[in-house]
Amino acid sequence: MIRNFFTTLLFSLIVSLTYSQDFEITGLVLDEYKKPMVLVNVLLLTQEGDFIKGTVTNDNGFYQFSGIKEGTYQIVASYIENTVESQLIQVSKETEIETLVLNSAQQLDEVVVTQKKPILEHMADRHVFNIENTALSDNDIWSVLKRTPGVMVMNNKLLVNGSSNVNIMINGKRVNLPEEDIMNLLSGNSAGNVESIEVITSPPAKYSAEGGLLINIKMKKNLVSGYNGSVFNRYTQGVLPKHTLGMDHFFKGKKLDFSTNYSFSHNRDWTRYTDITNFFNNGQPSETWRAEQKSIVNKKSHTLNLFLDIQLDEKNTISLTSNSSYSPNGIDDYTSETEIEDTNGVTTALLAGLNISNKDVLNTAYYLDWVHKLNEKGAELSFNTHFTYYDYRINQELNNDFVEGESEFITEDTFNITSNQIINLYSAQTDLTQPFGEHSTMETGLRYASINSEASIVQSGFDQNTERVGLTESGIFNYDEKIYAGYISLNNSWENWKLNVGLRAEYTETKGELNTESIANTNSYMNWFPTMALSYTINKNAFYLKSYRRITRPRYNTINPFQYYLSANSIIEGNPNLKPAYSDYVQFDYVYDKAYKLVLFAGKKSNEQSQQVFQDNTTNIIRTQYINLESNNYYGVDASVSKDITSFWNLFLLISHYYDKDSFTDLNSNTIVENSIWTTHTRATNSFTFLNDKSLYADLTYIHFSPRISGNTKYASYGKLGLSLRKTLWNKAASISLAVEDIFNDGGIKGTRNYLDQSNSTYSRWENRLFIAGFRYKFGNTKIRDNYKRKNTEEGRRL
Known part of the structure; x- marks a missing residue:
């Protein structure tokens, strides 16, 4: 079946090369003296003014756009303060438009050439949040994501459309980091070089079917030849201080485009938890355990990103990318004090715990891309390969003191853990883009991925005569996975209609083997993943219909069969029997005047993987374990507005109301x-812009949730308010920023689990109220910039 599938795709690749109906637009930009103007920013817009492509003029003032479909367009040329627009042009053949004439520009110390964009843009399969020239651009990327429309951050986890299955991409490349490290990576990277954030709510078939929805962070690109860079410094004060400093560098030559950014962060994160558990004996309440816990994480992190584009000739371009993060000698200090009461409220015992962990984490990823233009009509063939190495090491010592009643009888219990996880990821993909007919473009490709994970653990110290959950004192767990995938999609565009349809197939083989057991856990499965995004626009009205099917395979750290103690009665454990989860989703949007939006949506998930908390009434232990939910069904409606109220005030308002039902098996x-x-x-x-020179920006955000659920937990309502200010200085060469998050400190979250023999709650208080101060200074050649980055690619992650 796999061979037949790949044969069909290969046949499609060959046949599609014989078709091509797209056209080319060329033209010149001259000054009033009829001399060529060099490095003029030239934009290709739709009839409605939407951005399609951008380029710059060469030494002869010449520009060209290739692979253009039949339709009506407009050309806009900008240089320094001057702009000229062409008449509307009808393209149905190779088109050379009338020469555009720009007046001579005055000399300025610094100019940023941009196309005016709304802060929020709606598209058929995604929406785009443009953050340039807002108060957010001096924050770190994680802080910006918290304020991105359509994105929620709960318990330091990202959610899109209510789903926590979210993958992060930077310039179209997946970030291969575990969920808990995503926040650290993005917190250490400045948003000053972020052009926009794309929230892809209907991922095309080209992208891996793995995971949920996608967030693509599009970085800026240096357009003018030469060098420029910046340095930045950001200080955050919560209960404990945090500090990040870094630098960015950009260089563009005739055939080479290079950029790099490095940052160092020293974060001290403080969190408090209150756990209350009512244990049962023979169905009747027996004891109440009240635990007050505090976590202090002291972590130093280095992040380094490299981007290199080399244009070999007019038809061939290669790109090298590297994303690395290194966090050595991290220390987690976790303390707990537990009071045990009988049914009469009398204290019968006390339990004090100290859990100290030392961690070293290394994650480094490398990407190689090659793009070959097959012809001038827009056909191209691309190949990319990717390798990620992930190394996580932890040494943990847990000490517990037991005090029984008033007798001062004290016992001590010490537990030691040494564990390590090494993961190697490799993938390769080839894609063909081919215009097909007058209104369609076909994309098709093949992908292979290989994953190996090796986890080991050594545990010792607890009194084995004490009744507890069974421990693996030492063990090695090997997990291998191979994925074979192929896809085909068709992107169609008519006068008012756009239709993108695709079908992706993925065949997966897995093998998990624990050295203490004689039987390996093997599995294989084949699945099909259709996608569709349809849009229709007429006058000020736009209608969108989208649907997709996705898969979420178990994360590698969640399938490790080992148990880790937080305290003497609280453990976290993996689940080697986790199944892949599937999600089906459909959504209908109506947008009026690009500002007012109404959304109807519905989704169904099966085997969703969720970390759940259960109490064991026999051993008085709280177990936190990943399980597969039986099902998750949800549907609802969103109403939103994104509009410039005045010339200096932009408003985004969203109200989402939905029904959510989870079904799960009690352990x-x-x-x-x-x-x-x-x-x-x-x-x-x-979002506000103040002063005559538009150099002062402000952003005020309020978020509120009514009670909600996740698996077996019901969460109480909460809300928080945040304010950001940014002021540019010295002709925008520098900027300072101030921000306060969760001004009224209302962002704590309480979760309860009350059903059958479960009666427990957790109240979590992070450092939600934060004061943030930042500074950024730009140097070098900064006179012209564009608003778009290179062609995007993708790669998966499930660390």
Whole structure:
């Protein structure tokens, strides 16, 4: 079946090369003296003014756009302060438009040439949040994501459309980091070089079917030849201080484009938890355990990103990319004090715990891309390969003191853990883009991925006569996975219609083997993943219909069969029997005047992987384990507005109301339990630009959630308010920023689990109220910049 599938795709590649119906637009830009103008920013727009492509003029003032479909367009040329627009042009053949004439430009110390964009743009399969020239651009990327429309951050995890299965991409390349490290990476990178954030709500078939939805962080690119760079410094004060400093460098030659950014961050993160558990004996309440816990994480991180584009000739370009993160000698200090009471409220015992962990984490990824233009009509063949190495090492020592009643009888228990996980990821993909007929472009490709994970653990110290969950004292768990994939998609565009349809197939083989067991866990499965995005625009009205099917394979750290103790009665464990999860989603949008939006949506998930908390009434232990939910069904409606209220005030307002129902199996009784609720999410963001030179920006954001659910947990409502200010200085060569997050410190989250023999709650308080100060200075040749980055590619991650 796999051979037949790849044969069909290969046949499609060959046949599609014989078709091509797209056209080329060429022209000249001269000054008033009829002399060629060099490095003029030239934009190709639709009839409605939407951006399609951009380029610059060469030494002869010449520009060209290739692979253009039949339709009506407009050309806009900009240089320094001057702009000229062409008449509307109808393209149905090779077109040379009338010469554009720009007046001589005055000399300025610094100019940023941009196309005016709305802060939020709606498209058929995504929406784009443009953050340039806002108060957010001096923040770190993680802080910007918190304020991005359509993105939520709960418990330091990203959610899109209510789903936590979110993959991060930078310039179209997946970031291969575990969820807990994503925040650290993005917190250490400045948003000053971010052009926009794309929230892809209907991923095309070209992208891996793995995971949920996609967030693509598009970085800026230096357009003018020469060098420029910047340095930045950001200080954050919560309960504990945090500090990040870094630098960015850009260089562009005739055939070479290079950029790099490095940052060092020293974060001290403080979190408090209150756990209250009512344990049962023979179905009757027996004891109440009240635990006050505090976590202090002291972590130093180095991040380094490299981007290199080399144009070999007019038809061939290669790109090299590297993303690396290194966090040595991290220290987690976790303390707990637990009071145990009987049913009469009398204290019968006390438990004090100290858990100290030392961590070293290295993640480094390398990408090689090659793009070959097959002809001048837009056909191209590309190949990319990727390798990631991930190394996570931890040494943990857990000490517990037991005090029983008033007798001062004290016992000590010490537990030691040494564990390590090494993961190697490799993938290769080839893609063909081929114009097909007058209104369509076909994309097709093949992909192979190989993953190897080796996890080891050595545990010792606990009294084995004490009744506890069974431990693996030492073991090695090997996991291998291979994925074979292929896709084909067709992108169609008519006068008012756009239709993107695609089909992706993925065949997966897995093998998990624990050295203490004689039987390996093997599995193989083949799945099909259709995608569709349809749009229709007429006058000020736009209609969108999208649907997709996705898969979420288990993360490698979640399938390790080992158990880790947080305290004497609290453990975290993996689940080697986790199944892949599937998600089906459909959404209908109506947008009026590019500002007012109404969305109807519905989704269904099966085997969703979720980290859940269960109490074991026999051993009085709290178990945090990844399980597969039986099902998750949700549907609802969103209403939003994104509009310039005045010339200096932009408003984004969202109200989302939806029904959510989770079905899961209780670990103790194997009973299927349902948890459901109606939830309302509200977000309001006000962006302001002040002063005559538009050098002062402000951003005010409020977020509120009504009660909601996740698996077996119901969360209480909460809200928070944040304010950001940014002032540019010295002709925009420098900027300072100030921000306060969660001004009223209302961002703590309480979760409860009350059903069958479960009665427990967790109240988590992070450092939500933060004061942030930042400074950025740009230097070098900064006179012209564009608003777009190179062609995007992708690669998967499931660390």
